[in-house]
Amino acid sequence: MKLLFLIADGMGGWPIEELGDKTTLEAANTPNMDMLAGKGLVGTCRTVPKDMAPGSDVANMSLLGFDPRTYHTGRGPIEAAAQGLDLDPDDLVWRMNLVNISSFEENGTMFDYSAGHIGTDKSVPLVEKLQKELGNDEFTFYPGIQYRHLLVHKGGAKKAERELEIRPPHDLTDKPIADDVKEFAKSPLMNKLVRDAEKVLAGNGTKAVSIWPWGQGKPLTMPPFKEKFGMKGAVVSAVDLIKGLGRASGLEVIDVEGATGLVDTNYAGKVEATLKFLEHGDFVYVHLEGPDESGHMGSVEDKIKSIERFDKLVVGPLLEKYPLDKANYVITCDHYTPIETRTHDAAPVPFILTAPKCIASRLESFSEEIADRTGIIIPEGHDFMQWVLDKIK
Template identity: 70%
Template sequence: MKLLFLIADGMGGWPLDETDGQTTLEAAHTPNMDKLVRRASVGRCRTVPEGMPPGSDIANMSLLGFDPSEYHTGRGPIEAAAQGLELDPDDLVFRMNLVNLTSLDEDGTMLDYSAGHISSDKSVPLVEKLQNELGSDLVQFYPGIQYRHLLVIRGGARMAESELDIRPPHDLTNQSIAEDIKTYAKSDLLNSLVRKAHEILKESGTEAVSIWPWGQGRPLILPGFKETFGMKGAVISAVDLIKGLGRASGLEVVDIEGATGLVDTNYEGKVEAAMKFLEDGDFVFVHLEGPDESGHMGSIKDKVTSIERFDSRVLAPLYEKYGADSAFMVACDHFTPIKTRTHDSEPVPFMLSYPESEDSGLDSFSEKNSASTGLMINKGSDLMRWVLDQISQAEK
């Protein structure tokens, strides 16, 4: 039996006055999810261990069956794995956003964590310029996509990692950066890099006026997915953190032309890639970033649209082809509520449907309906094994 994990990043949320008390998932027109939920095991899963921040890195590591409290070292190392960077055990890897600030001082405000969702054709030359002017044997800048890049400090793990608790920029929209400016100042090297980069970038003619290094850690090491779960699998996503988790665990990483991580991503390309892989593969993890980005932007319209497109342009064609004899897990990794415009660690809704699934008694897939069943997977990394156990029992 094929197993398809379809993950709408940040899809979960809270009721909104603007949608007459509905969440964006409830407000969206999702006939395919609502059809699937009628014959499914439905519940909630705590993807973020207690005491850990509710990032997509931690939540998706859980969904892939690996315990973040054991394996997670930071956001940067996961994205470095996506790029296949050769790292030494004592290297320190930062995720590095290009951001827009009012000023790089304690009076500054974070205007945009994505520098206006800068395109890769504009951002990559900027990061290459930083490498040319500031890079060295010790410090290296690596371009990624859009606003997401990497900063590596060779041998930097000897730095006081615990003292460099820099907040994710997507948590700071329209907020003061004073706390983080003080944190950067604890490291002479990091503080100097951020300030020199600001002097270079503020003349770039883009909204990318500064770098924002965060999510640092030592290189990522994960067990093999196939060895752990017995499935030949692949990840399909626009974002490096999913690709990094896939590459680190030996999953095939499928790159999709036109995959943006936004509402206008290449849905059809992702579906086609999933179908091609499943010709001889067992498992696909298809990840859509659009709902999360829309939540960070505070756009109800875009979040509803991205959920509807996930339903009609990802779930619908895949279920039409594989629904008769395959298992589908539909979930989000974490909540990204419109009200807060950042991640929340509330347990996420999920449904598992396969040919032998029993009636759920539900007529729609939502946060509230998922909570109503009482089914709770308290440790997110146990979800994968739970899914495989359910399928195994059904096949006996």
């Protein structure tokens, strides 16, 4: 029997007045998830430990069965693993967004954490320019995808920069950046680098007017997924975060052309890649970023659309090829990304586990409230994978 984890990043949220006090999940038309909820177990899982920030890095590491309190070193190191960077143990790896801010000053505002969702074709030349003009023996700029890039500080893990507490830019949309500018100022080195980068990026014709290094840490190391859980597995995602977790744990990383991480991603391509891997593999972690990006943008319409497309274009086609007598399904999200706050929330996430050996819940639909009412809760997210495997034996 195959096992599919289908993850709609940031799908969870709170009731919204304009939707008649429904969540976007409740408002969305999701016949496939509703059917699976009625035929399986429904509950909630705390993917983010109470003492950690509710990021996709922490939450997805938990869902893959690894305790983030043991293995997590930062967002940057996970994405560096995706690129297969050759790093020394004492390097400090930063996730580096290209952002749109009013100015890198204490009176500045974060307009857009994604520089208008800048395309990779425009962002890569900018990062290459930063490397040419600011890169040196200490700092290296590595281009990534869209607005998501990397900055490596050689030997930085032994220096004070490791302790800087810079907030994720997606937490700051339309908010002041004064606290972060002050935090950067604690390091003359980082303060100068960001200000110099602002000069290099000036007048480039895009909304990328500054860099925003954050999520720094030492290189990531994780044990092999196959040794831990006995399955040959793969990850399918548009984002380096998931690819990095996959590569670091020995899962096959499948790239899909046209996968954007947005509402218009290549759904059919992700399904095709999943089906092809399942011809010889046991487990696939299929990740869709669209609901999360829509939540960060505060778009009710796009979040509902992304949830509906996840249900129709991912869950539905996979069920057609692998019905419930041939595969076990987990449907969930890594964390909430509520429209109201436009950032992540650490609330326990709703999940469905549908497998031949599971007793049917006979629920009529799937939502945050319904999942919470069942009383089934996994208090430690990294235990969820083993809990699922025990249920489907």
